[in-house]
Every structure is written in structure tokens, then in C-alpha cells.
Amino acid sequence: MTDLRRSRAVPSSWLDEQLDGRLAPEAAAWLAGRRDEVVRRPELLGEVFPAVARQVGRDVVDDAWTVDEAARALLLAALATVVPAEHLSTALAEVYRYGDAAEKRAALRALAVDEVAELLGDRAVPILADAIRTNDQRLLAAALGPYATAHLDADAFRQAVLKCVFSGVPLALVDGLPDRADADLAQMMTDFAAERTAAGREIPVDIHDYLAKQED
Amino acid sequence: MRIFDPHIHMTSRTTDDYAAMAAHGVRALVEPAFWLGQPRTSVGSFVDYFDSLVGWEPFRASQFGIRHHCTIALNPKEANDPRCREVLDILPRYLAKDGVVAVGEVGYDSMTPEEDDVFAAQLELAERFELPVLVHTPHRDKAKGTTRTLEVVRESGLDPSMVVVDHLNELTVGEVADSGCWRGFSIYPDTKMDPDRMVAILTEYGTERVLVNSAADWGKSDPLRTYATGQAMLAAGFSADDVDQVLWRNPVAFYGQSGRLELEGADADEGATFEGNSILRGARAS
Ligand SMILES: [Zn+2]
Numbered sequence: 001m002t003d004l005r006r007s008r009a010v011p012s013s014w015l016d017e018q019l020d021g022r023l024a025p026e027a028a029a030w031l032a033g034r035r036d037e038v039v040r041r042p043e044l045l046g047e048v049f050p051a052v053a054r055q056v057g058r059d060v061v062d063d064a065w066t067v068d069e070a071a072r073a074l075l076l077a078a079l080a081t082v083v084p085a086e087h088l089s090t091a092l093a094e095v096y097r098y099g100d101a102a103e104k105r106a107a108l109r110a111l112a113v114d115e116v117a118e119l120l121g122d123r124a125v126p127i128l129a130d131a132i133r134t135n136d137q138r139l140l141a142a143a144l145g146p147y148a149t150a151h152l153d154a155d156a157f158r159q160a161v162l163k164c165v166f167s168g169v170p171l172a173l174v175d176g177l178p179d180r181a182d183a184d185l186a187q188m189m190t191d192f193a194a195e196r197t198a199a200g201r202e203i204p205v206d207i208h209d210y211l212a213k214q215e216d
Numbered sequence: 217m218r219i220f221d222p223h224i225h226m227t228s229r230t231t232d233d234y235a236a237m238a239a240h241g242v243r244a245l246v247e248p249a250f251w252l253g254q255p256r257t258s259v260g261s262f263v264d265y266f267d268s269l270v271g272w273e274p275f276r277a278s279q280f281g282i283r284h285h286c287t288i289a290l291n292p293k294e295a296n297d298p299r300c301r302e303v304l305d306i307l308p309r310y311l312a313k314d315g316v317v318a319v320g321e322v323g324y325d326s327m328t329p330e331e332d333d334v335f336a337a338q339l340e341l342a343e344r345f346e347l348p349v350l351v352h353t354p355h356r357d358k359a360k361g362t363t364r365t366l367e368v369v370r371e372s373g374l375d376p377s378m379v380v381v382d383h384l385n386e387l388t389v390g391e392v393a394d395s396g397c398w399r400g401f402s403i404y405p406d407t408k409m410d411p412d413r414m415v416a417i418l419t420e421y422g423t424e425r426v427l428v429n430s431a432a433d434w435g436k437s438d439p440l441r442t443y444a445t446g447q448a449m450l451a452a453g454f455s456a457d458d459v460d461q462v463l464w465r466n467p468v469a470f471y472g473q474s475g476r477l478e479l480e481g482a483d484a485d486e487g488a489t490f491e492g493n494s495i496l497r498g499a500r501a502s
Contacts, residue, residue: 050312054476098263098309100270 004138006173007112007145008064012077015070015113018061027056031071035078042083042091049075049095050103058102065109072106073113080119088116089123096127104131105138111147122151132160140164141173149176158185165192171206178209186212217459218485219442221245222467223350223382223402223429226273226284227252227265233432233439238280240443243482246471247273248287248321248350251294253434259302262290266310274315283482285471287320287350288313295334296326304337311345317474318342320350321382324361327354332368339372348378348473350400353388355408362388366395378473380427385409386417393421398470402431403441411441411448418449423461427470460485 023031034048052075053068060066076095080088096107108131110116111124124147131143144160152160157180164171171177190212193203219242226234226247237245247269256262269286277284288310290303310316319342324331342349351369354361362381369379381392382400385408392399401417403409414428430441438444446459464483471477 047308047312050309050314054314094309098267098306100267100313 004141004169004173005066005109006064007109007142007147007175009112009114009117009146009175010065011114012074012116015065015074015077018065019056019067019070019074022059022061022067023056030055031074035075038075039078039082042079042087045075045079045091046094046098049106050099052106053102064112068102069106069109072103073110073116076107076110077113077115080115085119085121085123088119092116092120092124093127096130101136101138105142108139108142108145112145117147117150125151128152129156132156132163135167137167137169140167141169144169144174144176146175149180152176154180154182154184158182158188161185162188162192165189165204165207168204171210181210183212186210217241217443217446217456217463218243218483219446219463220467221429221439221442222380222427222470223248223400223431224439225250225431225433226277227268228434229432229439231276231279234277234280234282237439238282240440242282242439242442244283244285244467244477244479245277246285246287246317246350246467248318249289250291250321250352250433255297256294257297257299259300259306262300262303263306266306270310270313270315281482283477283479285315285317285477287318288316289320289322289338289350290334291321292323292325292331292335292352292354296328296330301330301334304334307338307341308345311341311347314476314478316347317471317476318348318350319345321352322349323352323365323381324354325352327357327361327364335368336372339369339374342378343372343374346474348380348470349374351379351381351397353381353383355383358383358385359387362391366391366397369395369397377425380470382427382429383408383431386413389417389421393425398425398427398466400427400429402429403445404431404436405438405441406436411445414445415448415452415454418454418458418462419452423454423458423466425466426462427467428462 038045049072052071056067056071058066058068092107096104128143128148131139189207189210196203221242224245266288274284294300319338322335322338351365353365376396380398380400383402384392384399389399401409401414403414428445430439431437432439442463446463449459
């Protein structure tokens, strides 16, 4: 599961620093040109966003980011400096809608960039809902970053965590845990564990901390 | 025999077909966007189709070690339906994607004014995205359709080496050869074009700038016609190297102009030896 990554909050300046040493000069020049272009002509985002990975590569930055995701997030952060929230929200929804799996992950990851998240407010919640509905572990892990912690309501958050348990996404990758764990989540986990045990199947070790306290 | 099928509609094939293709040497293919049998009535249907050409089908092909690429376009049949014209607006989002190696299938079906507009608009997109173009020629009125196709390509100013004109036969091949465009042939199990006639055309026009495909669309078709053509070439005295040029190196050269072909690990020539040893001896097929 090496390609399951958390989403961790960062300012766009941090992404810039990470890419500084990692991009070849031509790739860096390409990205700088596209960021300027998106600022001047926001309507071009839709055809720039898909082309990113073959220009900048797909190297891993850390346990949260890859180079292509960082570059795509920087395009959205650039857009956030020049368009109103509603426009950014539509543009993000479209790159997610038309994106392949890697583009969708990058759109979700961009929600962890401070400037993008601040401008959007809660407008990107429908994208999270879509990602949580899929059975793609990588999308699920990408969706449950700091933006989900801040904007998913309690019920949606609990359901998303339970989906992680079902589909094998380690709970350590969920930004909102343990802080948003509550008694209801503990009860859901306990019920899940009981069903698994009754079926003679193992329960994931990482849910033990979240089980309801049983009375003897 | 390593085979790159440059035009095959896998959407209309079963998973068993992928297995048979892999067993006969097909290691890479290009699936052009075309019609789906049932006419589409909204842009959303196209979007879902394009998503499957860059998502589901490459995944399905990868289970058999086959590299799947695609071409994206509004096809000439559906260009005539006003409900489908908006597809032109979303094409740029898809033409920018990694697995998309050409604009296509474009061209004429019934040679209507609507088809004229959509064809010209998509040739401009090819220029803008620096992609090759796959041009379909009509099955009815083919000679006239091919002549008009070549006129439009000429007027577009595109380099003919970036264009393949497909579904040719004995009557249309000469004109396309003269134009400098690539010549494409769809080999069918019925009368349109068969392996022996293909061999005769290769004998007359040579093995340069020619692509041979099995189309494998909704009509009566066979995804192994590329392999059958390779066998027919060998039986007629062409060398293994000639077959490799037509069935592998030519499509790689044509679609390679996109800069987006991903063939690493799939392109080893099993005929190659190092100090008498084949590098593939004992290696896994994947
Ligand atoms: Zn076709």
C-alpha cells in the first residue's frame, strides 16, 4: 500500500520549496509558464491540469505529496489568487469531474493547501462526498485530509472512517483522527468488530483504540 | 511477431479477445473514439465513454500485459446530431491527457456541411495539441470521400506525416500515397479488405508509411486480423523484419509523434540476441 498517502495541510510556499530542487530546469520553466497562463486565462486550467505529470514527473516528495500533485495544487493555488471563490469551486469540480484517477487525487490533495481551502470555504464538500462513495482506496485516503476534518459533518465523517476500515485504508492516514472520534463512531466500530468476529474474520488492529468501552 | 494494433475498438470486445490477442503477440494498441452502436443523445454519454477510454479499458488491457492508448474526437457519424456538437467544447480536456496519442476518428461519413465544420475544427485542435490525426474514410462513396478528405487535410496546413487516412482499399491507396499521408488499412473477415489483398498492396506500394489494423468494431470483425496479415506477409515472401516494420515499428513511429506512447517494457524485440542468447529466454511473458 505504498501509494496510499495522507493529505497534510501546507501553505503553497512549502510546495514551491519542495519543487525547487526537484524539477529539471525545463520542467520548472514549463510549470512557471503554465501558472502565469492560468492566472491570465483561468479558462485554460482544464487543458493544463491533465498535462502536468508528463511534464514534471511523478516522483514522491514525502508521505503526503508527489511532484505532480504538488504542481497541480500550485496551479489551483495560482488560480485562487485571481478568481472569486465560486469560480475556483467550479474549476476544481471540473478538473475532478473530468480527471483520471491521478488527476482526481491531485484535486483532493489541493484542498490541503491553505490558500485553496481558505478561499473555498465549504464549497468542495460535494467532491469529498464523491471520493468517499468510490471504492478507490487512494481517493478515499486523499479525501480524508484536513479539509475533510474541517468541513465534513459528524455523520459523513463517521461513515467515511468506517469506509476506511472496510476497505483497508489505515486510520493513521485520516487527518481527523483521533480528534474527531466520538461515542457514535466507537459504537459503529464496535458493531463492525462484532460482525467480523461472528463471521470468523479478523478485525483490523488499528481500530482497537476506537472501540466503545465495554462494561463488564 | 510483436504486434501494435493501431486501430481497434476494444470497447466492443470481450475480455477473452484480450487474452487471444496477447497470445498472438499483440503488446500495444490504440483504441480510437468512435460511435457506440446506439446513438448518443447527450454530451454526458461521450464524457463517460472518453473516461472509459482513458480509465477502464487501459486497466482491462493491462491485465494481459497490453499497453492501451486511445484517440479522442467527435466522430463523423455523430457530428451530424446537434445534441452532440457540444462535445467539441470538452475535447481539449481529453486531448491533454497522457494516454491520448492522436485526434480521431475524424473525417467524413455522409459528407454533410456539419461534418465539414466538425472535421475542420478538430484538425485545428490537432495542431494546437501537437497531436497526429486519425482520419476515417466513408464506407459508402469511398473514392470521392477520400479525395475530399485529402483536400481538407491539405487546406489545414497540417504536415501530412502527422495524418493517417484509414480504411483504404485498392482504389484509394494511390491517391493517399501521393499525398504524403500515412496509409491505413482495416482488415476484415469479409469483403472490405483481407490479408491477401493487403499483401498485394504492400507488394505494390511498399512497407513505408503504412498501418495495418483489425478495427474490431461493431461490424463482423476479428481482433486477430493483424496477426493473420503478418502470417500472409511471411507466406508471400516478406521478411520477418518487413512484418515487424508494418506491425510494430510503423505504428510506434506514427503515434510516437505525440510524445505520449508508453511502451517501456513492452517493446523488446524477441528476435534480438546477445552473444547468441535471446534476452527473453526464460523470462516471464509479462
Ligand atoms: Zn474505427
